[in-house]
Amino acid sequence: MVDTAIEALSPAINDPTTAVQALDQIEDLLIRLGRCNLDIGRYRDAQGALRLVAWFPAWDDFLRLALDEIRFCGGNSVQVMRRMNALVRNLLGVLPAERHPALRRWEARIQGTVERSFSDATEKQDASRADGQGLGIAEDDVQAPAPETR
Secondary structure, three states, rough: OHHHHHHHOOOOOOOHHHHHHHHHHHHHHHHHHHOOOOOOOOOOOOOOOOOEEEEOHHHHHHHHHHHHHHHHHHHHHHHHHHHHHEEEEEHHHHHOHHHHHHHHHHHHHHHHHHHHHOHHHHHHHHOOOOOOOOOOOOOOHHHOOOOOOO
C-alpha cells in the first residue's frame, strides 16, 4: 500500500487521490495492528528460562513503515497532509492509550512537514486540517439542508 501511495505521488503520475485511498487501507491495517499485542519475540521453555529472542517490529516500526515515505513524497500535497492528519487523529480515537505517545510524535512530524512545505499561511492552515478524504470538507463545514416548505 505504501508503494502504491508513493508511486501515485511521483511527479510522473501526480495522483494524490490514489495516495489518499492507499492511506485509507493503511489506516485499517494500523488499527488492526494497534489492537494487537506486539510485545512478542521472547520464547521461554517449560521452566520459564529464556531460550530465544527474535526481533519483531514494534508499533513505532509499523508507523514509520506506513507513514514516513508517504509523508516525505506527499509533503507538498494539501490533500495528502489532510488525510494523514485525519489518520493519526482517528488512530488516537480508537487505539489504546499505550499507542498514543508514538501517534503524538507522528502528529508533530506531520505538522513539521506542513510547516516546511507550505510558505503561504492559508495553505499551511489548510494542510494542517484533519480530513478523512483530504478534500477540505470538514465535518463542521457540512450544513444540513434547509427543510422544505410547501
